[in-house]
Amino acid sequence: MELTDVRSAAGILAMLLLPLVLTVLSFYELATVEPSAMVIGTPLVVTPTATATVTPAATPTPDVNRMVREGVAALEAGRYAEAEALFRRATALYPEEATLFNSLGLALYHQNKVDEAIAAYRQALTLDPTLAEAAYNLGVAHLAAGHADLAEDAWRLAVAGDATFADAYVKLAELALDRGDVEGAITILEEALDSGATSALLYHRLGGAYALAGRAEEGVAALEQAVTLAPESSSARYDLGLLYLHVGEVERAKAQFEAIVAQAPASEWAQKARERLDALP
Secondary structure (H helix, E strand, O other): OOEOOOOOOOOOOOOEOOOOOOOOOOOOOOOOOOHHHOOOOOOOOOOOOEOOOOOEOOOOOHHHHHHHHHHHHHHHHOOHHHHHHHHHHHHHHOOOOHHHHHHHHHHHHOOOOHHHHHHHHHHHHHHOOOOHHHHHHHHHHHHHOOOHHHHHHHHHHHHHHOOOOHHHHHHHHHHHHHOOOHHHHHHHHHHHHHOOOOOHHHHHHHHHHHHHOOOHHHHHHHHHHHHHHOOOOHHHHHHHHHHHHHOOOHHHHHHHHHHHHHHOOOOHHHHHHHHHHHHOO
16 A cells, blocks of 8 residues: 655645744844844744645555544644644554654644654654655754754755755754854855745845845845735834835835734734834934
């Protein structure tokens, strides 16, 4: 009996990227907006991605099909202990299927069973060293365990498996920024774009790194692209507004702050935007 190929089967659960809740720049409220005062990527946000989970072929074991579908549903609903039990049964039946171990790792990680999650992700990568999602999740788990060096290795493995995996590049850049290596972060993010990776978050991080490097105009362009890709992102709009202020584009800054207030009036970002608007002439 064969499992449906995870990379080609229709109806497979797509990777779910959990939203990152921190602004890339984490600007402080300052009387003047200076890039040197910006703090990027601290703390790192550890949100593993839920990856594609295989659906076994419909014959001859429908019970396995059912447990995988139920495991996916349990993951999505936050019933992680239930998901763990289902994926443990699935991995026992299909010990050669890498994506099942990745899904098991997700269920374990969300229960703070970090060491067990790491073991599950490693098993997934033993079975399929190119499974980029498992490598990414392994990096998240290593970082949660306090091992930034191992996290970096895992995220580099992720981009080796998938050169367009934007989130893995972002994590590598955040590690560089955490070390104070702004130019290194820029190099990583520019390489990501050259490799075909793209996401609003990637451009958001790149805009912040450019700003810290004193390349404000390039920072504006990158943040504008972030807002184009994710117009609902209040954090990207807020950071773009601050950088507009830095380069003297007051009206454009006002437009970003006003957009935040209009689209999310009850949010913390709207409160910050109102404070900025009140301080402007």
